[in-house]
Structure formats: C-alpha cells, structure tokens
Amino acid sequence: MIDKRVFEFPISYLNQIGQTAIGWGAYETVADECRMAGIKNALITTTGLKGTGIVEEITQVLTNGGISTVIYDRVTSNPKDYEVMEAYDIFKEAGCDGVVSIGGGSSHDCGKGVRAVASNGGRYIGDMVACIDPPWMEEMKKYKPVTIPQISVNTTAGTGAETTFAAAIVNTKVKAKLLTVLPGLGPRMAIIDPLLVRLMPRHVAAQTGFDALAHAFESYVCKLPSRYNRALQLEAIRAIAGSLREFSYNRMNHEACESMCWAESMAALGLISGGNVGIVHAMGHGLSVLYGVHHGLASAVVTVPGERYNQPVCHDRFAGMASAMGVDTRGLSRVQASDRWFGEIERLLEDLDIETGNLHRQFGFKKEDAHHIIKWQYANDFAQQGNPRNFDFDESVKLLESMY
Numbered sequence: 001m002i003d004k005r006v007f008e009f010p011i012s013y014l015n016q017i018g019q020t021a022i023g024w025g026a027y028e029t030v031a032d033e034c035r036m037a038g039i040k041n042a043l044i045t046t047t048g049l050k051g052t053g054i055v056e057e058i059t060q061v062l063t064n065g066g067i068s069t070v071i072y073d074r075v076t077s078n079p080k081d082y083e084v085m086e087a088y089d090i091f092k093e094a095g096c097d098g099v100v101s102i103g104g105g106s107s108h109d110c111g112k113g114v115r116a117v118a119s120n121g122g123r124y125i126g127d128m129v130a131c132i133d134p135p136w137m138e139e140m141k142k143y144k145p146v147t148i149p150q151i152s153v154n155t156t157a158g159t160g161a162e163t164t165f166a167a168a169i170v171n172t173k174v175k176a177k178l179l180t181v182l183p184g185l186g187p188r189m190a191i192i193d194p195l196l197v198r199l200m201p202r203h204v205a206a207q208t209g210f211d212a213l214a215h216a217f218e219s220y221v222c223k224l225p226s227r228y229n230r231a232l233q234l235e236a237i238r239a240i241a242g243s244l245r246e247f248s249y250n251r252m253n254h255e256a257c258e259s260m261c262w263a264e265s266m267a268a269l270g271l272i273s274g275g276n277v278g279i280v281h282a283m284g285h286g287l288s289v290l291y292g293v294h295h296g297l298a299s300a301v302v303t304v305p306g307e308r309y310n311q312p313v314c315h316d317r318f319a320g321m322a323s324a325m326g327v328d329t330r331g332l333s334r335v336q337a338s339d340r341w342f343g344e345i346e347r348l349l350e351d352l353d354i355e356t357g358n359l360h361r362q363f364g365f366k367k368e369d370a371h372h373i374i375k376w377q378y379a380n381d382f383a384q385q386g387n388p389r390n391f392d393f394d395e396s397v398k399l400l401e402s403m404y
C-alpha cells in the first residue's frame, strides 16, 4: 500500500501526566498523597537503599498516616521480569490497593510493572510489551488499562521514571530490556525531594544525572515535532550543564541538588510531551541487559559515537544545544557550532570520570553480541522511530562493534 502521509509523524501525542511535587521535605506528604489516591494498603517497591534510612523513614510516615504497608525490597538495577512477578505475588497476597515506589528508575518501573500485571489478572509482564511489529498501538488495545494508583518517591535525579508512562523491564527469557506501555501506567504523583536525592553516592549521582542529560539531548534532536519537548529540553540541558559536575562531587550543595531535581523532571516531561530517546538509549539498553551496566552509565559510554552517527542530519540542533551548554557560537558556522557540542560532552564525561567506548575492557562486551543488541533495538525500542537519522541495521551493528 502507498504511504499517503504528508509528514512522517503527522500527529504529536502530548501524554497526560500525573502530578509532581518538587521541594525540600516533600516526602513527608507521602501518606496524604496515598489517602488522596485512595490507597489504604500499599506495596512498597524498592531496591532497599541500605544504609540511607530512607525506606524506614518513609514506611514510618506511611504508618503514622494510617497507611498499611508490605514491602518488596529485592528490586535490582535494570529490573527483571521475575522481580515484577514476585512483587505482584506479595501485592496480591496482602490485598494491596496501590504502590509506593521508593528509589530510582528500577523501583518505579518495577512498581509500574506490578500494577500492569495486577490490572490484567496476573498476566506475565513480558507478554504486555510494546513492540513495533506487531504495531503496539493495536496490541495495547488487548490489555486492560491500569487504574491502580502509584506514588513514586525519587531518591535519584535522572531517570524520569517517577513520571513517565513506560516501564522498562528486562525480559530474562530473550535477554532484552522491553518497554511496557499501557494507558494509566504513569504514576499518579511523583515526589522529588532534594533531602533524599542528596544521599546518593558520587558515581550514582554522576551516572543518573547524565541519564537526564541523555533524555534531554536525545529527544531534542529526535524527529518527532513536539515544541513542548524542545522548550523543556533546552532548559534541562542548561541546568544540567551548570550543576551536574558540582552536584556529583558535592551533594550537599543545595543549589546544585535542587537544580538537578528540576532538570531531571523537565527532561522527563519533555520525553512524554512528544519527545523520544534514540540510538544512545537503544544501544545502552543492550549493554545494561547483557553486562549489568548501570542505565545512565550505559548511555554515557556510547553517547559520543552514537550522536556522531546522527550529527550529519541535524547540525542546527547540536549547535542549539552547544549554546545551551554555555558555548558562544557567534561567528561559527553551523557545523563548527555543532562540533562544539561534542567538545562540551567530552569534557563533561571526563569531569565525571566516565570513559567513552572500550566496552570490552570496561564491561566485557563481545562483538558477537552486537547483532543481538541491535535486533532488539529494532523490535521493541522506540529509539528506532524517532532517531534523527534512520537506522540501518548493518550500520548500527558496525557502530556498536566499533566501540569494542
């Protein structure tokens, strides 16, 4: 059939979002938020956050506020399908009516997974993934929307998962990180409290902060035409360029901490306001699954080669981001200005102690795995749709292999 569309993406979807509360001490409202959401008996999903006292403190606030809790604290970085199903069993047995997720993206996405499963009669989470083939917009109609509420409490500044409507869960059967997208999957309320966020260790602050930047730059250069996204991402880039270094080395710098909280939230809002991640997240997801690399770090190590692949088709966008990072681009050609963005990123990565490429030495990457990673990037990762330069399968495999 002839494709009769005039534009590649004729309709922009600006997704309805839940509320967000940003501010010092916001976590103390968690029981009130549960009550307003109709949650009386909450399942807490978390990695445990051992040594911080955060989970104990929030559990106490919930108990004092009359909310019963049961806890699933075995979520791991890059959450797995079996963890979602284990947490669902606890949710069901305890008769829970909502989720409170405490942590970073893994805890929030596990919580979303539990709600998707619970809303669909205990169905395996890996069955409800959004694939490009068959088309996910059609597949999604087969599943029940999620009506169980979730309150997400951030302890990191980067993933945006406290707000976004997709759950990225590792399907351990096929060894790929797959996205579940159902109506209602986004949390009802995101609580972003710098008091909790500043307790991150240095490398987690750096890597999750870079993840927020990756959401911003990938969706700023993406093909989708949302102006909401562009406006939010430029401001997020400006804020991260100005505060991530300071925050990662000095989490008690309250201004830098607050700035990162706003920036990661803006980057997440931009993503769900008609933006999209691209080739960097796509390759990063594969590295996370096969070698257990932290999500933010996985994106960071492939950023420069990944965006060099995109650069020829969107010099103006890279030039715009260079300005947002503080480069004076007056008098430069668009190509020169675009190159300056890469210079800024290389310097930032160096300052954060993150090495580009060398994937074998750093993580045990094997060239023969590149095909598997790219295959799943094509099948499920929406990166393929919005990336500014159309992916070519063989080119993408070669690109990843070149980072050996």
Ligand SMILES: [Fe+2]
Pocket: 159, 211, 212, 214, 215, 281, 295, 299
């Ligand atoms: Fe990310």
